[in-house]
Amino acid sequence: MKALFVFIGLILIIIVKAQTPVISYQEINEVYGNFSGVLDDSDMFGVSVDSIGDINNDGITDIIVGASKDDDGGTDRGAVYIIALKTDGTVKAYQKISSTEGGFTGVLNDGDVFGSSVSSLGDLNGDGVVDVAVGAEYDGDGGIWHGAVWILFLDTNGTVQSHQKISDTQGGFTGILNDHVTFGSDIANLGDLNNDGNPDLAVGARRDDDGGSRRGAVWILFLNANGTVQSHQKISDTEGNFTAVLEFEDYFGGSVANIGDIDHDGVIDLAVGSYRDDDGGTNFGAIYILFLNTDGTVKGYQKISATQGGFTGTLNSECLFGVSLAPIGDLDWDNNMDIVVGSCGDDTGGNNRGAVFILHLDSNGTVKAHQKIATGLNGFTGTLYDGDYFGRAVSFIGHIGDQHTILVGASNDDDSGTDAGSAWLLKIKGEVNPMLEQNMSINNNINVYPNPTTGIITIDTDNIDYVEVLNLSGEIILKKHVSKKVDLSNEAKGIYILRATSRNGIHNYKIVLF
Numbered sequence: 001m002k003a004l005f006v007f008i009g010l011i012l013i014i015i016v017k018a019q020t021p022v023i024s025y026q027e028i029n030e031v032y033g034n035f036s037g038v039l040d041d042s043d044m045f046g047v048s049v050d051s052i053g054d055i056n057n058d059g060i061t062d063i064i065v066g067a068s069k070d071d072d073g074g075t076d077r078g079a080v081y082i083i084a085l086k087t088d089g090t091v092k093a094y095q096k097i098s099s100t101e102g103g104f105t106g107v108l109n110d111g112d113v114f115g116s117s118v119s120s121l122g123d124l125n126g127d128g129v130v131d132v133a134v135g136a137e138y139d140g141d142g143g144i145w146h147g148a149v150w151i152l153f154l155d156t157n158g159t160v161q162s163h164q165k166i167s168d169t170q171g172g173f174t175g176i177l178n179d180h181v182t183f184g185s186d187i188a189n190l191g192d193l194n195n196d197g198n199p200d201l202a203v204g205a206r207r208d209d210d211g212g213s214r215r216g217a218v219w220i221l222f223l224n225a226n227g228t229v230q231s232h233q234k235i236s237d238t239e240g241n242f243t244a245v246l247e248f249e250d251y252f253g254g255s256v257a258n259i260g261d262i263d264h265d266g267v268i269d270l271a272v273g274s275y276r277d278d279d280g281g282t283n284f285g286a287i288y289i290l291f292l293n294t295d296g297t298v299k300g301y302q303k304i305s306a307t308q309g310g311f312t313g314t315l316n317s318e319c320l321f322g323v324s325l326a327p328i329g330d331l332d333w334d335n336n337m338d339i340v341v342g343s344c345g346d347d348t349g350g351n352n353r354g355a356v357f358i359l360h361l362d363s364n365g366t367v368k369a370h371q372k373i374a375t376g377l378n379g380f381t382g383t384l385y386d387g388d389y390f391g392r393a394v395s396f397i398g399h400i401g402d403q404h405t406i407l408v409g410a411s412n413d414d415d416s417g418t419d420a421g422s423a424w425l426l427k428i429k430g431e432v433n434p435m436l437e438q439n440m441s442i443n444n445n446i447n448v449y450p451n452p453t454t455g456i457i458t459i460d461t462d463n464i465d466y467v468e469v470l471n472l473s474g475e476i477i478l479k480k481h482v483s484k485k486v487d488l489s490n491e492a493k494g495i496y497i498l499r500a501t502s503r504n505g506i507h508n509y510k511i512v513l514f
Helices: none
Strands: 022-028 045-053 062-067 079-085 091-097 114-122 131-136 148-154 160-167 183-189 201-205 217-223 229-236 252-258 270-274 286-292 298-304 321-329 338-343 355-361 367-373 390-400 403-410 422-428 456-459 464-470 476-480 485-487 494-502 505-513
Touching (some): 045 131, 062 114, 062 390, 114 183, 201 252, 201 270, 270 321, 338 390, 390 422
Parallel strands (some): 045 114, 079 114, 183 252, 217 252, 252 321, 321 390
Antiparallel strands (some): 062 079, 079 091, 131 148, 148 160, 183 201, 217 229, 252 270, 286 298, 321 338, 338 355, 390 403, 456 485, 464 476, 464 494
């Protein structure tokens, strides 16, 4: 989603210190990365991205990439690609989902831009296969650009078994949408916010007019297992107990991301992009850290911009900081989630080449430190051109091969054709946490998934003797003999260390339980 808390990647115990250099990268489009899909002019492949966990059960995290202006079936109807990866970041296989491919039988119309946002849902219907949500922000149900979200129940090959549409007229959603609100601008999986056993969603509507023209809004949707909506809560300039001052065309809700429990009150918190905010200059952009209640209302907030929240990064006019958001794990080992933020209009190296920022957060939502990844910065030597919009979408993939990996969309890249788009996998250097280094030997030959989890995780290896679960103080809170499954559902939400002992050694993983 672009972004979502359920970055189902495999996270080793590593920590990024003062710098977070890119140690390798792989571009994916029709020219690079072994991707054999056909991208046409203006497809905008990479306008949205997310990790979907290991859908094909080969031990490697897979991804979903939106191409919102794909023309399958009609002009700008849109498409998404389910992409299975290799450990080097190249493409092993893919499945396209559109009006004409992938078993999808939903009705798309010209201009719907299906794929404008994407998010993993975990296994919503309980069939053992990950499901996804896909935004179509220009869908016309109920009126012009009211927008929609499609829930796609997937098969292991990436095709669609069934679907459920959520819009002004379908899916049990009773919220009021007006013309041009673009419901579905972005989507984030919130986990089970209301503790009913089903994942819930945050859905952006960046052009909502609450309080003033195009100030924007976010809808919290409490889902049923079939993908319909039980109830909702709106957060905007006038609703949801959100007291920040939004202004004309701020586009609050242009991006949304589950960032875990930042303030440690037991409730998941939400980052929201407002990428046309004018703090510091025209369309510099901003993000809001929203501390949530379980009913989806706002308990408090912290704004991060060129003038607020401790952020000292350099922004430029029209850089659109906050156009995309994703959690990236606790890189600095302070028990707070850190985030990656897209700024696709950044001019480092050339006009609108784009950038991403890694922000290390404090528990109050302010920024302690940051790193910028752009042309020639922090080890990134990939070739970007003017107008590529690198950073239009971001997601944290977790652990591919031997490093943390970020997925970055560059929706207007021209390698495959004018604005055909591309996606970049960036592997980020890290070091073993020195507090654990003395008594924990790190091995890379097993996988643990899904991670984060709501309870049960799978250890992908034979020969495990026993596992121990430790809290961040190093205290062992669980020890048992297991084969493959470890049940953490009775533990409190938070960050843990899982230490698996096998005949091949000790394997240590950082587990996020939400």
